[in-house]
Amino acid sequence: MTSDDEQARPSRRNFLAGAGIAGAGLAALRPAAAVAQVAPSRPTPAQADEEPFYGTYQGGITTPMQSSLYFASFDLAATKRSDLIAMLAAWTAASARLTAGLPAEPGTQNLADPPLDSGEAVGLNPQRLTLTFGFGPDMFSLNGDDRYGIAAKRPAALVDLPHFNGDELIDGQSNGAICIQACANDPQVAFHAVRQLARISYGAATLKWVQSGFSTANKTQGTPRNLMGFKDGTMNPTSANVAPVVWAGAEGPAWMQNGSYMVARRIRIGLEHWDRMNVAFQEQTFGRTKHTGAPLGSTAEFDTPDFDATDADGNAIIPDNAHIRLAAPVNNNGATMLRRSYSYNNGANFVAERWPPWKQGIEYDSGLFFQSYQQDPRIAFVKLFDRMSKIDALNQFTTHVGSAIFACPPGISKGQYIGQTLFAA
Amino acid sequence: MTSDDEQARPSRRNFLAGAGIAGAGLAALRPAAAVAQVAPSRPTPAQADEEPFYGTYQGGITTPMQSSLYFASFDLAATKRSDLIAMLAAWTAASARLTAGLPAEPGTQNLADPPLDSGEAVGLNPQRLTLTFGFGPDMFSLNGDDRYGIAAKRPAALVDLPHFNGDELIDGQSNGAICIQACANDPQVAFHAVRQLARISYGAATLKWVQSGFSTANKTQGTPRNLMGFKDGTMNPTSANVAPVVWAGAEGPAWMQNGSYMVARRIRIGLEHWDRMNVAFQEQTFGRTKHTGAPLGSTAEFDTPDFDATDADGNAIIPDNAHIRLAAPVNNNGATMLRRSYSYNNGANFVAERWPPWKQGIEYDSGLFFQSYQQDPRIAFVKLFDRMSKIDALNQFTTHVGSAIFACPPGISKGQYIGQTLFAA
Numbered sequence: 003m004t005s006d007d008e009q010a011r012p013s014r015r016n017f018l019a020g021a022g023i024a025g026a027g028l029a030a031l032r033p034a035a036a037v038a039q040v041a042p043s044r045p046t047p048a049q050a051d052e053e054p055f056y057g058t059y060q061g062g063i064t065t066p067m068q069s070s071l072y073f074a075s076f077d078l079a080a081t082k083r084s085d086l087i088a089m090l091a092a093w094t095a096a097s098a099r100l101t102a103g104l105p106a107e108p109g110t111q112n113l114a115d116p117p118l119d120s121g122e123a124v125g126l127n128p129q130r131l132t133l134t135f136g137f138g139p140d141m142f143s144l145n146g147d148d149r150y151g152i153a154a155k156r157p158a159a160l161v162d163l164p165h166f167n168g169d170e171l172i173d174g175q176s177n178g179a180i181c182i183q184a185c186a187n188d189p190q191v192a193f194h195a196v197r198q199l200a201r202i203s204y205g206a207a208t209l210k211w212v213q214s215g216f217s218t219a220n221k222t223q224g225t226p227r228n229l230m231g232f233k234d235g236t237m238n239p240t241s242a243n244v245a246p247v248v249w250a251g252a253e254g255p256a257w258m259q260n261g262s263y264m265v266a267r268r269i270r271i272g273l274e275h276w277d278r279m280n281v282a283f284q285e286q287t288f289g290r291t292k293h294t295g296a297p298l299g300s301t302a303e304f305d306t307p308d309f310d311a312t313d314a315d316g317n318a319i320i321p322d323n324a325h326i327r328l329a330a331p332v333n334n335n336g337a338t339m340l341r342r343s344y345s346y347n348n349g350a351n352f353v354a355e356r357w358p359p360w361k362q363g364i365e366y367d368s369g370l371f372f373q374s375y376q377q378d379p380r381i382a383f384v385k386l387f388d389r390m391s392k393i394d395a396l397n398q399f400t401t402h403v404g405s406a407i408f409a410c411p412p413g414i415s416k417g418q419y420i421g422q423t424l425f426a427a
Numbered sequence: 428m429t430s431d432d433e434q435a436r437p438s439r440r441n442f443l444a445g446a447g448i449a450g451a452g453l454a455a456l457r458p459a460a461a462v463a464q465v466a467p468s469r470p471t472p473a474q475a476d477e478e479p480f481y482g483t484y485q486g487g488i489t490t491p492m493q494s495s496l497y498f499a500s501f502d503l504a505a506t507k508r509s510d511l512i513a514m515l516a517a518w519t520a521a522s523a524r525l526t527a528g529l530p531a532e533p534g535t536q537n538l539a540d541p542p543l544d545s546g547e548a549v550g551l552n553p554q555r556l557t558l559t560f561g562f563g564p565d566m567f568s569l570n571g572d573d574r575y576g577i578a579a580k581r582p583a584a585l586v587d588l589p590h591f592n593g594d595e596l597i598d599g600q601s602n603g604a605i606c607i608q609a610c611a612n613d614p615q616v617a618f619h620a621v622r623q624l625a626r627i628s629y630g631a632a633t634l635k636w637v638q639s640g641f642s643t644a645n646k647t648q649g650t651p652r653n654l655m656g657f658k659d660g661t662m663n664p665t666s667a668n669v670a671p672v673v674w675a676g677a678e679g680p681a682w683m684q685n686g687s688y689m690v691a692r693r694i695r696i697g698l699e700h701w702d703r704m705n706v707a708f709q710e711q712t713f714g715r716t717k718h719t720g721a722p723l724g725s726t727a728e729f730d731t732p733d734f735d736a737t738d739a740d741g742n743a744i745i746p747d748n749a750h751i752r753l754a755a756p757v758n759n760n761g762a763t764m765l766r767r768s769y770s771y772n773n774g775a776n777f778v779a780e781r782w783p784p785w786k787q788g789i790e791y792d793s794g795l796f797f798q799s800y801q802q803d804p805r806i807a808f809v810k811l812f813d814r815m816s817k818i819d820a821l822n823q824f825t826t827h828v829g830s831a832i833f834a835c836p837p838g839i840s841k842g843q844y845i846g847q848t849l850f851a852a
Contacts (some may be wrong), residue, residue: 113707120658191643209789212775216614231546282538350637364634
């Protein structure tokens with residue numbers, strides 16, 4: 003345990019005390035040895051599969067995608083600015099440890115205390131865990147109440163997302179005051195991290211909604227496929243071009259410089275319906291060839307789509323309502339964003355389809371937890387999706403059932419806490 | 428495509444026709460090239476990470492655990508014995524292909540047809556995929572109707588599970604006429620397999636409920652940990668001892684010989700509540716040390732628990748209601764079973780806790796999808812859990828919200844279909 007850790011971790015016990023924990027009374031049924039080592043201390047040197055926690059930018063944005071996501075959105079119960087800052091400092095200290103594969107809290111476990119760490123990640127390496135934090139509109143002010151004295155610092159780019167055509171957002175599965183995105187190459191490690199941070203924030207933040215996800219990005223050579231069977235992400239900016247797309251700069255508030263704006267959308271996909279379509283129709287829907295990922299009329303995945311090409315009858319080869327036509331930067335005055343989406347399986351439940359074969363019954367509650375990162379959502383996601391929500395051929399198979407936007411502050415150096423530029427300025 | 432495949436795959440188009448598919452009409456918006464290769468043919472020799480599909484036993488039972496589970500339970504809509512057999516034959520042929528990393532159906536994709544395979548596993552190796560099939564009570568007869576002429580062949584060991592103390596089973600999330608357990612080292616591959624089989628059975632089987640799960644079994648040296656942070660599976664029979672525990676023999680119907688009975692229970696765990704308990708109490712609840720997994724009073728995970736040991740005050744070192752005391756074969760006339768359970772995350776939803784700190788709010792809908800395999804549930808799961816459901820200290824943190832039992836028939840040779848011993852005899 004370093005002195006940096008100590009400095010940044012002032013308050014877990016305060017939150018616990020504030021929440022009125024009665025566990026000790028229930029638990030003291032038997033005498034216990036004084037201490038026990040519940041988790042090993044850190045191996046040296048740095049562990050395999052460790053992503054850096056400190057840096058100019060937060061991890062988990064331009065970091066190559068891991069295989070698992072666990073995303074959590076919280077309401078804030080903290081009533082004072084100092085409590086919120088203390089929570090962020092505690093999250094920071096714990097995150098530095100968790101991303102290094104260490105238990106959430108340092109020290110030696112006393113058997114008469116609740117666990118310093120719930121323990122299910124013991125024995126695993128960090129699995130490339132990244133933790134990414136975002137601040138939602140409700141953090142800046144809630145129902146007009148400037149609880150934390152930061153209302154004036156809300157960036158204009160952190161817009162309230164408009165109602166888009168076709169939105170069927172589920173109450174309680176959208177928005178939030180603060181979020182944690184945990185990505186790792188193991189679902190237990192990702193969930194473990196969020197769970198530890200949620201424990202640390204008892205009394206200051208309360209869970210609002212969560213979403214787990216999966217991707218084959220770390221197993222597939224090249225672009226991974228989504229559950230519709232198509233390669234997804236071909237048009238993402240390359241690493242050489244990603245910086246101006248993703249990172250906020252001097253155009254907005256100084257505290258957000260080197261941060262990014264995240265838009266998250268839970269998109270349920272009618273997979274049973276999709277699977278009944280013929281492949282030609284699927285390809286026309288996307289505007290790409292299913293096997294190769296090539297734009298229709300081209301031969302290779304990364305060929306530049308020819309949006310002007312027509313067939314012998316004068317019809318566009320890439321249909322007017324094809325997904326890639328609507329999404330392409332070239333058709334949107336250059337507007338683009340970094341997509342970093344995970345597929346999800348939330349079980350199965352009853353659906354009445356809106357299209358032939360008009361099936362009613364139990365279907366997969368499955369689809370895409372879409373996430374995009376951008377310098378300014380007003381000229382990226384909002385602009386792009388406003389048009390797509392109206393005419394994209396994909397809309398026949400997709401329903402947006404959750405939505406959120408967050409301002410993800412810049413990365414930090416050791417000794418700082420996540421969001422410090424917002425509160426310290 | 429082999430002649431075996433051809434023989435065993437009679438009926439997909441029949442099912443589709445029966446379901447009244449209208450996709451072709453919707454889909455024929457544009458002219459399409461005649462054919463397209465949507466998925467690659469099989470690499471030779473056999474792929475990496477391939478589990479055998481054929482054999483004396485079905486895979487996925489004594490197979491070392493993979494990291495991901497996708498489990499689906501179906502009702503049967505087939506009205507005729509021959510339709511059910513045709514479905515099983517089609518599932519068999521597709522399963523042999525899927526476990527080898529091939530598309531669900533052989534042949535060359537015609538662009539004017541629905542996909543032979545939905546495509547999202549293209550480019551991945553088999554990821555140790557296993558597919559395990561089980562027959563539920565409703566397959567043998569439904570509301571007294573012997574639809575398939577097999578009611579008399581229902582094994583006595585395929586009992587209707589009794590209502591256990593504390594059961595809070597959710598309608599529509601339990602039971603089923605037939606199940607598929609897909610396990611693989613990738614969640615997309617596991618889901619992909621069930622999705623293809625469900626497509627093939629359109630009109631014959633309808634989805635009832637599903638559950639996805641995860642485990643660190645393939646990443647942890649030794650016994651993996653569950654979400655309560657404890658090693659889970661220490662008392663499982665070793666591979667040398669597993670056969671008499673798991674496989675049905677001459678004691679039951681001949682058609683089930685080398686099969687096994689699966690009991691599945693969706694167990695929601697109050698993780699937030701658990702995390703507030705002190706470690707000593709957690710250890711007393713399980714009867715094991717959290718870090719090492721050793722029985723209380725012992726030093727190593729696989730030490731034989733000393734259930735007679737007492738402390739200076741005469742109290743049992745391993746409490747009377749500790750989980751391992753109640754589960755141990757030695758305390759149950761030798762009764763045991765093979766547990767093969769996955770943790771699950773189904774999001775988060777509202778809970779009112781029954782215990783201090785009496786919290787009401789959004790909590791993880793998370794826990795353990797418990798699965799056990801045994802020669803006879805009457806003398807294994809039912810006997811063991813009847814007592815545990817009443818006095819196990821773990822019950823303070825767990826709620827059984829789903830339940831099912833299935834007879835998993837023996838493995839097959841090439842040319843046979845899953846369940847052939849039941850229908851052919």
